[in-house]
Ligand SMILES: Nc1nc2c(ncn2[C@@H]2O[C@H](COP(=O)(O)OP(=O)(O)OP(=O)(O)O)[C@@H](O)[C@H]2O)c(=O)[nH]1
């Protein structure tokens with residue numbers, strides 16, 4: 001099979017896995033996600049083979065500070081959507097230890113009641129500390145869930161690092177969850193967190209300070225978007241993670257002003273309102289053409305990362321071969337680093353022909 | 354580049370409310386560089402099997418103190434087999450008499466660890482099992 005798009009053909013085991021995937025076996029989805037996480041031999045060919053099936057699922061990012069109730073909220077929202085007949089894939093990302101590479105992935109504790117629910121699939125992922133690679137991996141895992149046929153995909157990440165924010169912002173709709181305790185710090189809060197939000201949720205609204213926080217978010221938010229009357233689509237303001245800005249719609253359409261909702265995730269209070277606002281945002285995305293442009297920008301960014309990954313891989317291979325060739329002299333051999341790099345770049349280009 | 358990590362589901366089945374043992378082993382496995390999926394108390398065999406499948410774990414480690422080990426372990430093994438997870442190690446710990454452990458091992462359960470065991474023993478056991486199995490299972 002010669003593939004004009006250039007992906008190497010699938011090996012027999014991967015063809016078998018693909019067949020099971022297409023037959024709807026959850027095991028095949030689970031194993032495919034593992035291949036992506038491990039960057040195992042042939043994983044990009046598998047993704048390529050499934051690429052035509054993408055684009056159906058609606059993707060929701062949920063982020064916020066540690067312990068804000070993201071998993072509880074995710075679980076409650078997934079339950080609500082499931083009861084309305086939708087199928088839901090969930091990806092919950094937690095950090096890996098930079099020292100041991102290990103991770104304790106505990107988000108499922110708050111999603112326990114969904115464990116055996118047909119039509120719901122939950123996957124915990126460790127960040128594995130890969131540079132820029134995390135957002136690619138989570139995207140590819142979400143792509144697999146999309147290809148598998150889930151109506152909705154929810155991505156939960158802790159909103160502390162740049163890569164976590166990138167994950168959240170590649171979704172169609174990004175929900176930022178805050179709690180009354182975060183109130184004092186809101187002005188100083190990592191700028192990115194405020195900027196990726198399409199929706200704010202003040203969770204743990206059963207605790208004192210929720211109203212105050214809601215007001216504060218409103219103020220910070222209107223400073224950012226220029227107030228609710230702004231006539232240009234605010235659309236994530238100055239978020240730099242989205243490289244190309246969506247082209248403005250032909251007719252002036254009301255800008256999206258991120259609403260601030262209240263919830264008690266542990267009791268389900270405020271969840272129907274959240275689901276409704278997510279729908280309203282989706283309708284807005286469609287009406288303004290932002291859905292298409294947002295997805296196109298995310299896809300372009302993904303292609304860039306895949307390229308980077310391929311170049312890095314080839315670089316590592318060339319370097320290994322080089323070390324074998326020149327032995328311990330790699331850094332010396334009378335060559336400047338620039339000359340070495342030039343030689344190897346030439347080889348990489350030659351080998352890629 | 355293959356970055357295969359050992360993924361372990363640590364679960365606490367049964368109705369008793371002690372998950373200290375499970376948390377200790379979960380932390381030890383994490384510190385040994387593994388990815389540990391922790392699910393909390395009161396896990397049914399059905400939940401354990403469904404979670405193991407979705408998370409595509411290599412190992413299921415159960416902490417059983419309730420005395421129900423003779424039914425719980427074989428049930429989890431059976432459910433995993435039924436769902437096609439034929440290469441998963443089911444291991445665990447608790448207060449389990451030696452002859453019970455032997456019976457369970459004959460039914461496909463791995464080594465079981467008593468209350469006094471050092472966590473390093475479990476870590477070493479899982480590592481050795483993983484190496485023996487090899488990583489060649491990735492697409493089967
Ligand atoms: N009082 C109150 N507690 C809540 C609410 N929502 C969640 N919690 C509790 O907050 C704690 C943390 O909830 P999680 O859902 O695990 O929070 P998280 O943001 O996913 O946490 P990490 O993933 O560890 O960052 C748990 O003990 C929840 O039961 C709420 O609305 N009110």
Ligand SMILES: [Mg+2]
Pocket residue numbers: 070071072106107156
């Ligand atoms: Mg969580």
